[in-house]
Amino acid sequence: MKVVADFCLIPLGVGNSLTKYVAVVQRILANAAEQKKISYLMHSCGTNIEGEWDEVMGVIKNCHEKMHNEHGAPRVHTTVRIGTRTDKSSSIAEKVASVQAELKKHEG
Amino acid sequence: MKVVADFCLIPLGVGNSLTKYVAVVQRILANAAEQKKISYLMHSCGTNIEGEWDEVMGVIKNCHEKMHNEHGAPRVHTTVRIGTRTDKSSSIAEKVASVQAELKKHEG
Amino acid sequence: MKVVADFCLIPLGVGNSLTKYVAVVQRILANAAEQKKISYLMHSCGTNIEGEWDEVMGVIKNCHEKMHNEHGAPRVHTTVRIGTRTDKSSSIAEKVASVQAELKKHEG
């Protein structure tokens, strides 16, 4: 089952500058993407991620584990939006493109 | 890694009465709880769920699969809040109790 | 426009024990409920809140302002699920009751 998801991970108890921790997450994502497990795209309030359910959830679990075990975060809070569909496939790139095409149709 | 989470699952393309589908989710949860895999508590905008990471995520995956394969939903959208911590354990029940104790302290 | 929502507010940069801050939010909610602006119900991963859109969002805004101005939180992160409907009214209490009725139907 393929999933297009979006997640935002926040370590708690590590102060209020989170840039360093966001970079940790991005490196985990880059590594998983190199291994062709997932695709991802960071935005300013989270990260789009797509792939098989177990790969996507495995990456997010990996982020929690690394935050606790290697980066000293006593608590980690993540919010995830998960979308699955059986009617057609839809990648991260296709979803944005189809909205832009719809917007164009009504502009002409 | 233990997780205390909260999720809200919405099937799309099945009309606007979702009670039947919420009941499907609740039966999946009840079944997993009977097998001691997870604990859960439904509220009016989602369901608290706690247990080991893989069990909790496995139940949510199971809900998506059943919605697609047995209940005809072409799309399923779920939002999840996930909390993990290494400083102490905290169950669903303890979290509410600790807030109520804090509120009492300031009332006296 | 009436809204049934669920929110989870997390102050960042204030350490990893959040019970005190959850209690602050609960007192703001109790105060708004006394004034009949909203109804609410805390659970272990957030709080259900219902009322007119502007009242509900006003209470959440008030929580952010108080966290910053009176409780020293440099950052506040909140996630909200918002539901509105025009087909029928549905309160926090009714939503849980309708699922329980559905579950009962299939047990007999």
Add this chain to the structure above:
Amino acid sequence: MKVVADFCLIPLGVGNSLTKYVAVVQRILANAAEQKKISYLMHSCGTNIEGEWDEVMGVIKNCHEKMHNEHGAPRVHTTVRIGTRTDKSSSIAEKVASVQAELKKHEG
């Protein structure tokens, strides 16, 4: 109080193709941005939006109202992540840039 948020709006009871409705939301956002009320950036699982609290929440409220009143959606479900901070300002663009700078530092 300035807010950097991310929201994902889903109309229910209108079938499983949502592209048309996402385009409606994007036009509301474009209109508000032209009036300098907010800035926004669509991604494949939602839209970043920033501005004053009341402007940002007003736009999301406007989306719900238009979905119900002009586009026939009996139910609308939205999830929002809201971030406010008093320690420094941080725009949508700055947040992504600061993570990319952090990633660069560790590459060299």
